[in-house]
Amino acid sequence: MLVQRLQKNQNLIFNEMLAWLYVQQKEYDKAFAQEKAIFRRNNGDIQRIIQLTFTAKAEGDLETAKDIVEFIIGENPPPNILLQANQLLLDMKVATSTKSDYSGIQRDFQKLFEQFGRGRETLGLQVDYANFLAFQLEQPENAIRDLRNLSDQTLSNFEQARVKMALADILVLDEKYNQALIFYSQIQNLVKNDEMSQSARFKVAKTSYYKGDFEWAKSQLDILKASATQLIANDAMELSLLIRDNTLEDSAQAALKKYARADLLAFQNKNKEAIILLDELLNEYKGDKIEDDALLKQAELYEEEENWNNAEANYLKILQFYNKSILADNATYNLAQLYNNRMNEPDKARDFYEKIIFNFPDSIYFVDARRNFRQLRGDEIE
Secondary structure, three states, X not given: OHHHHHHHXXXXXXXXXXXXXXXXXXXXXXXXXXHHHHHHHOOOOOHHHHHHHHHHHHOOOHHHHHHHHHHHHHOOOOHHHHHHHHHHHHHHHHHOOOHHHHHHXXXXXXXXXXXXXXXXXXXXXXXXXXXXXXXXXXXXXHHHHHHHHHXXXXXXXXXXXXXXXXXXXXXXXXXXXXXXXHHHHHHHHHOOOOHHHXXXXXXXXXXXXXXXXXXXXXXXXXXXHHHOOHHHHHHHHHHHHHHHHOOXXXXXXXXXXXXHHHHHHHHOOOHHHHHHHHHXXXXXXXXXXXXXXXXXXXXXXXXXXXXXXXXXXXXXXXXHHOOOOOOHHHHHHHHHHHHHHOOOOHHHHHHHHHHHHHHOOOOOOHHHHHHHHHHHHOOOOO
């Protein structure tokens, strides 16, 4: 109806409504086409397009997000927006990079520092570079040094919290847990009642879990389940249940300690080592409560390594042997996504999206599953 109205009447309100509708449908390429039309006719106001970039990136549509950023850069925006756009583009390059790309990405960072400097206005870029040094180039010492120097500058509380969050994450990566816990605690005082404070509190619990201090971790997670944003609350609930289910009957907590170590290896980008450790866990504790968690975690790591068949096999095992588990909807949805986006099997994908709709109506994946099911059935709006 909106397309028909737009063909008859070139009022911008119809472009805006179409752009909004396409965002709800998560069809960001179509939303971008409408936003470009709005931009051309609205005195070059680029803020709406910038917001669409963040939305597409957050939802995982990196291809469209890159197209939008390249469009923004091509429009010769003011320096602050040009910096933001280049930073976004570089962030997406890092997210999709392999080791062969690292030298080129490092040169891109240096070019931006030469162009925009290393002052307060490039704080976000400096934090991103520190993360790149630590997580991709495996140079945590250099990253920690740079972030400590940045933290010594005169910054706002929010800026300090952002720097300290990156610093704490890298200290966890380097297995310097006690130092990391200090910084996470400082963040909670710097930005009280902010979502970043809740995230820091969750990371305190996650770090304690990595250390093997499961009782303290669970006490923190149980508080977050009731008071945090939905995303953090869901993560807190899942980790709390993992700890509860695997400490009640196993006083030595041997299986959970091995799982937590594999989880840390994954955080350190050591996926292959994590997969091997999870194989050991699955062989040693076959049939134990932790088996479905280990199968799911390993499947997700197989996906990161683009080993689609092994990922599929793990998800199917969960649905065969643990179909009443709290992780059954995760496995069902992940399998549907795997068939839809990686293995080019839309019929199978549609079947598993349908299982979410009918078997897991309270799942956090319900809305996405219903939308994807309708699209695969041919109901999508053109």
